[in-house]
Structures are given as structure tokens and as C-alpha cells.
Amino acid sequence: MKNLFSSKTKAWFLALALAVAVPPVVGGYLVSILTLICIWSIMCFSINIIYGYTGQLSLGQAAFFGIGAYAFGILTVKLHMGFWPAFLAAVVITGLIGFLIGIPALKLRGPYFILVTLGFSVIIGVVLVAWVDLTGGANGLAGIPRPNPVPLPWGGQLSFDSLLSIYYFVLFFLLIIMIFTNSLISSLLGKTLVAISYNETLTESLGINTMSRKILSFTISAVLAGIAGVLYGSYNVVISPEIAYFAKGMDVVAYLIVGGAGTMAGPILGTLVLMAVPELLQVVPSLKTLINGIILMLFLVFLPSGITGGVDTLWVKIFRSRISQHGPAQG
Amino acid sequence: MALLKVSGLTKRFGGLAAVEDLDFSIQGGELLSIIGPNGAGKTTLFNLLTGFYRPTSGRIIFNNADITGLKPYRITRRGMVRTFQMTHIFQNGTVLDNVIIGRASHSRIGLLESILGTPSARREKKKAIEKAREIISFVGLEDQKDKTAHYLTEEARKRLSIALALATEPKLLLLDEPAAGINLEEMGGLMELIDRIRKIGISVCLIEHRMRMVMSISDRIIVLNYGRNIADGTPEEVANNEDVIKAYLGGYRAAQC
Numbered sequence: 001m002k003n004l005f006s007s008k009t010k011a012w013f014l015a016l017a018l019a020v021a022v023p024p025v026v027g028g029y030l031v032s033i034l035t036l037i038c039i040w041s042i043m044c045f046s047i048n049i050i051y052g053y054t055g056q057l058s059l060g061q062a063a064f065f066g067i068g069a070y071a072f073g074i075l076t077v078k079l080h081m082g083f084w085p086a087f088l089a090a091v092v093i094t095g096l097i098g099f100l101i102g103i104p105a106l107k108l109r110g111p112y113f114i115l116v117t118l119g120f121s122v123i124i125g126v127v128l129v130a131w132v133d134l135t136g137g138a139n140g141l142a143g144i145p146r147p148n149p150v151p152l153p154w155g156g157q158l159s160f161d162s163l164l165s166i167y168y169f170v171l172f173f174l175l176i177i178m179i180f181t182n183s184l185i186s187s188l189l190g191k192t193l194v195a196i197s198y199n200e201t202l203t204e205s206l207g208i209n210t211m212s213r214k215i216l217s218f219t220i221s222a223v224l225a226g227i228a229g230v231l232y233g234s235y236n237v238v239i240s241p242e243i244a245y246f247a248k249g250m251d252v253v254a255y256l257i258v259g260g261a262g263t264m265a266g267p268i269l270g271t272l273v274l275m276a277v278p279e280l281l282q283v284v285p286s287l288k289t290l291i292n293g294i295i296l297m298l299f300l301v302f303l304p305s306g307i308t309g310g311v312d313t314l315w316v317k318i319f320r321s322r323i324s325q326h327g328p329a330q331g
Numbered sequence: 332m333a334l335l336k337v338s339g340l341t342k343r344f345g346g347l348a349a350v351e352d353l354d355f356s357i358q359g360g361e362l363l364s365i366i367g368p369n370g371a372g373k374t375t376l377f378n379l380l381t382g383f384y385r386p387t388s389g390r391i392i393f394n395n396a397d398i399t400g401l402k403p404y405r406i407t408r409r410g411m412v413r414t415f416q417m418t419h420i421f422q423n424g425t426v427l428d429n430v431i432i433g434r435a436s437h438s439r440i441g442l443l444e445s446i447l448g449t450p451s452a453r454r455e456k457k458k459a460i461e462k463a464r465e466i467i468s469f470v471g472l473e474d475q476k477d478k479t480a481h482y483l484t485e486e487a488r489k490r491l492s493i494a495l496a497l498a499t500e501p502k503l504l505l506l507d508e509p510a511a512g513i514n515l516e517e518m519g520g521l522m523e524l525i526d527r528i529r530k531i532g533i534s535v536c537l538i539e540h541r542m543r544m545v546m547s548i549s550d551r552i553i554v555l556n557y558g559r560n561i562a563d564g565t566p567e568e569v570a571n572n573e574d575v576i577k578a579y580l581g582g583y584r585a586a587q588c
Contacts (some may be wrong), residue, residue, distance in 0.1 A: 185446035186455050188431070188438045195421055195432045202419040205381065207407035207436030207499050216442065221487055 015268075016175075023167055037275050038170040039232050044259065044267030045177050046224035048200045051253070052200045054184060054262035055197025056106065056291050060117030064222040065126035066244020068094045068229025073141040073239050074134060083148040083234075083299040091226045098222020102215045109200075121246035128241040140240030144233045172232050177224060182264060184220075193217050197262070254296045262305030269307045332395065332566075334359045334503055334534055335411070340372045340389035342372075342379055342558075349375040351558040353389070357503065357534055362525070364537045364545045366569075367555035368579050373538045374416060376555070377505050380496055381413045394502060408436060410502035414492045414509065416538075422481040426472055429480055430463035433498025463498060470494040470524060485519040490524065503534045510541045522548055546570065554579060 023031045043061060051057045071090035078142040082087070105116040128135050135141065147169055149159040160169055184190045195203040197208050204210045233239050251274075259270020274295060278288040303310045333356035340353040350372040357363045365373050378384040380391060391399045398406050422428045438459065444452040460535055467476050470490045474488040475483065480491060489509050496504055507526070510518050531533060539545050545552065545566070552569045554562040556578040562569050569575055 020476075127377060176415050183446050183448055184442075187448070187452060188440060188459055189442065189445040191428065191432055192435045194424075195435075198421040198423055199419055200385075202415070202421070202495070203432065204403045205383075205407060205413060205419075206433050207404050207412070208432075209402075209404045220442075 004015050019171060020168075023164060027164075031167050032281055032295055033275070035163070035167045035170050035235055037271055038167070038174045039228050039235065040178055040252065040255065040275060041271045042170075042174055042231070042270050043227040044255050045181055045222045045270050046110045046228065047252050047256050048261065048263075048267050049181065049184075049193075049224065050217050050221035052256060052263070052266065053197060054193045054214060055192070055200075056214060056218070057114050057253070058117040058218070058221065059102075059114055059246065059253065060121040060124075061221065061225045061252055062246055063121040064094050064098060064225035064248035065229040065232070065248070066124055066128060068226030069239045069243055070128060070135055070141070070229075071226075072230040072233050073144045074102070076145050077141055078145050083145055083219055087230050091223055094226025094229070095219050095223040097213065098226075099219045100201075102218035102222075106211065106214045106218060118246060118249075121244070121249050125244050125246060127243060128244055135158040135241070138241060139271055140238060141233075142238045144237050144239065146234055146237070161293070166235050170235065173227060173231060178264065189213075194262070251292070254292060256306075258296060259303075260308030261312050263306070263308040266306050266308045274306070333357060333392075334361075334394060335536075336392040337380070337388075338392075340376075340379060340391065341387045342384055343387045343582075350379060350386075350555075353554050353555075353558070353560055354492050355560060355563060357395060358539050359502075360529065360532065360534055362529060362535045362537065362548060362550045364549040364552045365555060366539065366542075366545055366552060369492065371555040373555055374507060374560040375558075377413055377507055377538065378445055380406075380505065381411060393413060404436070407501075408498070408527055411505065412496045412499045412501040412503075413505035413509055414496050416507040416511070417563050418485075418488050418492050420480045420483075420488055420491050420495065423479065425477050425479055426467060426483070426494075427460070427463055427476045429491055430466055430494050431459050432497050433466075433495040434459040434462050436499060466494050466497050469527070486513045486520070489513060489521065493524065493528075497528070497533075503536065504528060505536045505538075508540065509537070509540050510539055510544055518544055540569070 019034075023034055034246060046064070047058065047061050068090050071093045072086050074087065075086035090258070102108050102116075105113055105120070108116060129138055132226065139321060145149055146166065147160040149157040151157045160166055192203065192208050192213055193281075195206075195208070200210055200316075229243070239250055255270035256267055257270070258274055259268065259272075260266030272294050278291050279297065281291070283291065299306060305313075335357040338354050338357065340350055341348060342350040353376065355363075365376065367373055375384065379386050382398070382401050382405070385400055389399070390397060390483055393406070393409060393411055396409065398409060398411075401409075421432060423431070429443060438455045440452045440455050464473075464476070467473055470493055470532060472487060472490055472494065475487060480488070483491060492503075493506070493509065509525075510521055513521065525537070525548060537545070537549070547566075549566050551564065552562075553560055554569060554575045555570070556574075561578060562572045562575045564572070
């Protein structure tokens with residue numbers, strides 16, 4: 001088992017080194033693709049908390065993404081707030097809305113909860129188009145600021161003028177969110193979230209307030225989606241109602257399932273594969289959905305535990321003698 | 332003063348009374364068995380006691396406090412916990428992970444401390460692991476603690492489900508058919524475990540169909556039929572009760588198994 005652990009750690013460091021070193025080399029167009037992959041990976045971590053770990057499938061994450069992006073856009077463009085206060089306020093607003101939606105929605109279980117989140121997402125999409133005074137309607141909002149320069153302790157500053165620096169800015173948030181997820185899931189509190197996904201009735205019976213844990217998990221997932229929304233707004237400078245289109249919320253679920261739900265590597269691998277494959281094939285946008293749909297179906301049929309599940313199974317086969325005593329390794 | 336006192340407890344599903352006007356009590360340290368034919372309302376009674384169902388009428392007093400209508404997690408925190416007939420365990424976790432979750436309700440560590448991994452959060456987690464190991468060896472699963480629960484034998488699953496309940500540190504443990512689906516030899520081991528649970532001061536309420544087990548380990552037995560209490564007494568008294576023989580025990584007395 002020790003061997004497995006250390007090689008996984010090595011793989012993480014290798015991935016981090018690649019994420020830092022590759023973009024300056026390839027440059028240009030690929031950097032913007034990688035930035036988007038990082039932003040959608042954050043979205044994938046958002047759905048991973050509520051679905052992957054807590055077992056409550058939400059199709060409404062695109063709405064929180066939109067709320068985060070629009071709250072940030074309105075605060076900066078219309079109310080002329082500074083970058084960081086607006087960032088913080090937008091994330092708090094998204095979390096608060098997640099909390100308020102979560103209280104009634106999470107009383108429902110299974111398909112009923114899924115439908116409520118989907119309905120919520122559709123409603124937000126409509127509001128963003130219809131509330132023209134606030135959101136700019138179908139034209140959207142333009143002129144969303146790039147991050148303010150961050151002063152460095154030894155003098156000088158980190159400025160975010162280039163596309164590459166924005167990429168590092170987004171990558172930094174992705175890393176923070178990964179560390180956050182990892183420490184949450186390895187804590188006692190995180191273990192009770194996972195317990196809810198295994199068996200909610202038993203978890204409640206063991207003295208755990210499952211309702212409050214689910215609301216907490218949903219609120220965290222809203223906050224993460226809000227952060228992704230803010231980063232997207234700042235990266236893209238322009239936002240329009242399509243970003244909160246409910247189908248985007250389903251895309252992220254597909255990314256997570258292909259990557260492997262309830263794992264640390266799953267959100268990144270799934271986003272990478274499903275965003276990079278159509279990009280590399282240079283297909284027309286309408287074909288992307290088709291390709292992603294086919295990939296998702298193949299995974300659901302042949303490898304429902306996703307890429308990470310497949311890698312783990314492979315690993316167990318290679319080291320069968322060592323691990324068979326303990327059952328398959330946990331992602 | 333009784334540890335648990337139930338009075339006038341009734342649960343109706345539409346027009347059907349699953350439990351009707353039930354009165355009984357469990358004393359501290361006692362082992363009370365509840366027997367009766369299928370559909371007599373035994374599991375419904377457990378669901379009422381532990382808050383999974385809300386009673387139509389009646390009162391449940393536990394440890395001198397009225398717990399009627401409280402949420403299941405609150406009742407567990409007050410010291411009454413159950414196992415499930417279908418042997419609920421966390422299939423995908425290891426035995427140790429399972430029991431740690433049973434212990435998690437004792438942790439008062441919030442989100443921020445959990446994420447930052449503060450000393451108190453780490454201390455609580457360490458304590459939970461220690462306590463979980465203790466309970467695992469108490470139920471006799473120490474050599475399987477790193478096994479995924481899914482791969483356990485039926486008997487080991489039963490033991491694990493009891494370990495989960497014990498991890499909450501109950502005063503009263505409700506066992507719903509712990510001996511279903513295990514063989515005679517394993518049943519002996521299970522009886523020995525229940526005996527040790529009582530010795531550490533935990534009262535037990537048992538639903539069971541295996542009469543050999545019920546008759547030998549119970550202090551007292553109550554018999555349910557159509558949701559009503561038709562007999563309450565020592566194993567001896569109940570075994571000789573004409574109503575009970577007619578409703579339920581006829582087969583047992585004939586076969587003596």
C-alpha cells in the first residue's frame with residue numbers, strides 16, 4: 001500500500017510541474033484552453049463535493065457559476081467596486097443563495113432533488129436574460145476587470161496583464177481548492193459526508209445530523225462554483241447569459257463521471273479529456289456535444305468508476321498479490 | 332426508574348394500525364426481547380423508538396426525558412441506537428472507516444478547524460481512530476479492520492453493524508434480528524457478544540425469530556401480535572402462555588428448535 005501511496009504522490013507532483021512548466025512553452029491559443037480547463041476543473045470540484053462525495057446529484061451548478069460571474073460583473077462594472085472586495089462579495093452571495101436553495105431542496109431525495117436543482121438552473125438562466133437593467137440582458141456585461149496587481153513582500157508586484165499570468169492566477173485557485181477538498185475529505189467531518197453518500201439512513205441513525213451536513217456540502221459546492229464564475233468573468237472580460245445555461249451544469253457532471261466521481265484526480269482528468277479531445281480534433285462546436293456524449297456513454301457502460309477507477313483496477317491487477325487481502329484501493 | 336418507558340404508543344398507516352396502544356418499559360441493564368409473527372409491528376416499533384417514524388399518538392420517555400418526535404440523530408445522541416434488519420453498513424469503506432463514522436457524532440469540530448487541520452481537529456480524529464480500534468477488537472474483528480466491508484462474511488457484517496452502533500456509546504442498544512442469516516455456531520458467538528455488551532452496562536432490546544437464542548438470553552420477553560402487546564414476562568411465563576402459543580410459538584413448541 002505504501003508503494004501505491006508514494007507513486008500517487010509522485011504523479012501529483014509531476015502533474016503540477018507540467019501544469020507550471022508547459023504553458024510558457026506552448027504559449028498562445030493553448031494557454032487560453034488550459035485556463036478554461038482549470039476553471040472547469042474548479043466547477044468539477046464543486047460538483048464533486050455535493051455529488052462525488054456527498055452523493056446528492058445537482059444539475060444546478062451552472063446557475064451558481066452564473067450567479068458568481070454576474071455578481072462579480074455587476075459589482076465591478078456597475079458599482080465600481082474593487083477587484084478583491086467584489087470577488088469576496090460575489091462568492092459570499094453565491095454561497096448564501098446556495099444555502100437558501102439547499103434548505104428546501106435537500107429535504108427531497110434522489111430524482112426529486114435533481115429536478116429541483118435543474119429547475120433552479122433554468123430559472124436563473126431566464127432571470128439573467130430578462131432582468132435587463134441589472135444584467136444587461138442577452139447582450140451581457142462587458143468590461144469586467146482583470147485581477148489587480150498583488151504587491152510582493154520584497155517589493156515590486158505581481159501583475160496580471162498577460163494571458164499566461166491569468167492562467168497562473170486561475171491555476172493558483174485550482175490548487176487552493178484541491179488542498180481544501182483534500183483536507184475536508186480526510187477530516188472526520190468529510191468522512192461523514194462520504195458516509196451520507198453510502199447510506200444516509202445509517203448515517204442519521206449513528207447520531208449525525210445528515211440534513212445540516214448536506215446543506216453544508218451544497219453551500220460549499222455553490223461557493224466553489226461561484227469562484228469558478230468570478231474567475232471566468234475576469235478571464236473573459238465579457239459575460240453573457242449562456243454561461244449559466246443549464247446544459248453547462250450537465251457537462252460538468254459528465255466531466256466528473258468520466259474522470260471518476262468522489263476522487264481527487266477525477267475532476268481534472270475528466271475535464272482535461274472531455275475539453276481537450278474535441279479541441280485537438282478541431283471539430284465544429286456542434287460536434288463537441290456529440291463527441292462528449294459518446295465518450296460519456298462509453299464510460300457509463302464500460303467503466304462507470306471513471307478514469308481513476310480504471311487506473312485503480314489496473315493497479316490492483318498488477319499488484320494483486322500485495323493488495324488482494326485488502327480489496328481494491330480507494331481512489 | 333425505567334431507562335425506557337413507552338405508553339399508549341400507536342402508529343397508523345392510513346387505516347391500518349401497525350402498532351396499537353403499546354405500553355412497556357425497559358429497566359437499566361435489562362435484556363428485553365420482542366417477538367411475534369411477521370408483520371406484528373416489531374420493526375415499526377424500532378422505527379418509532381429511534382425517531383424514523385413519528386407516532387400517531389403515545390409517549391416515549393428515555394432516560395427521564397420525553398423523546399417523542401425527536402429526529403433520529405438526536406435520539407442517538409441521547410443514548411439509544413439501533414441496528415437494521417438488512418444489516419446496514421458502509422459497504423465501500425474499510426471496517427475501521429465504518430466504526431470511525433459511528434464515532435463521528437461525538438466530534439464537535441467545525442468546518443474551518445477541519446480544513447485547517449488544527450491541533451484539536453487532529454486530536455479528535457486520533458481519538459476517534461483509537462476508540463474505533465477498541466470497539467473493533469471488542470466485537471472481534473481486529474484481524475479484518477482494514478478489509479473493505481463489502482468483502483466481509485454475513486456474520487462479520489452483523490458484528491460490524493453492532494460495532495457501528497456501539498461506537499455512538501449508547502445506553503440502550505436495539506438489535507433488529509441480529510441472528511438472521513447466520514448458522515448455529517455463529518449464533519453462539521453472537522450471543523456471547525451480546526452478553527459482553529450487557530456486562531459493560533448497556534441495556535439491550537432484541538427483535539429475533541431464533542427462539543433458542545431468545546429463550547436463553549432474555550431477562551424478559553414481550554410478544555406482539557397485530558401491533559398489540561399480548562404477553563409480557565419471563566421466557567418461562569411467555570413460553571407457557573396460551574395466547575402466545577396460539578399466535579406464534581405453536582411451531583416452536585412442536586419442533587423445539
